Amino acid sequence: MRLRVENLHAGYGKIEVLKGITLEVSEGKITALIGSNGAGKSTTLMAISGILPFREGSMDIDGRRIKRIRPDEIVSSGIVQVPEGRRVFRGLTVLENLQLGAFLRQKDRAVKEDIERAYRLFPILSKRRKQEAGTLSGGEQQMLAIARALMARPKILLLDEPSLGLAPLVVEKIFDVLLKIQAEGVGILLVEQNAHWALDAAARAYVIETGKIALEGRGRELLMSDQVRSAYLGE
Secondary structure, rough: EEEEEEEEEEOOEEEEEEEEHHHEEOOOOEEEEOOOOOOHHHHHHHHHHOOOOOOOOEEEEOOOOOOOOOOHHHHHHHEEEEOOOOOOOOEEHHHHHHHHHHHHHHOOOOOOHHHHHHHHHHHHHHHHHOOOOHOHHHHHHHHHHHHHOOOOOOOEEEEEEOOOOOOHHHHHHHHHHHHHHHOOOOOEEEEEEOOHHHOOOOOEEEEEOOOEEEEEHHHHHHOOOOOHHHHOOOO
């Protein structure tokens, strides 16, 4: 699958946040989107997910150009988001959260197999399967949010700050799983505060500033850019 967003304008009320974003994500590749707080990173993911309508621009999914599409249709097309802040269903168990991730696949006999795969990726979730999601630690909730998204069998996964507020060992585990997912052929559009890791892992990367793409290129090329190192890597 190839996802391309072209000349995307979107915002909230009278405020235009995105001012002509163009970017591309390919299946089996990590694409990084970095930028300062308020630059429009999360808004970009929300627009791609169909939660925030486009004001201008279009999205191309495997050659099919669309301007308006419902969030459930986005998921059905193979694009699934893991939102910032995890947003698990706190009153439901780990298992129930995973089952809801496969809501559009209710008649698929492979759902149980995918639940077991989620437990293999994140063994702690297997131990917590009957526990309410709201009682999990922050790291466990993030693992659950990623595992829940994978239950929809995405071809492209949108990840918004997966390491935010987590302990280093948990971050390492999550990053290891992301590399494994990517190696299995899933494309990843990654918004990540750890810009060094994101750029190092990304086949392609974009730097967004005040709603516009300021720089783009191979991840490791941008990692060596003096401008990027000064602004986003604290060097």
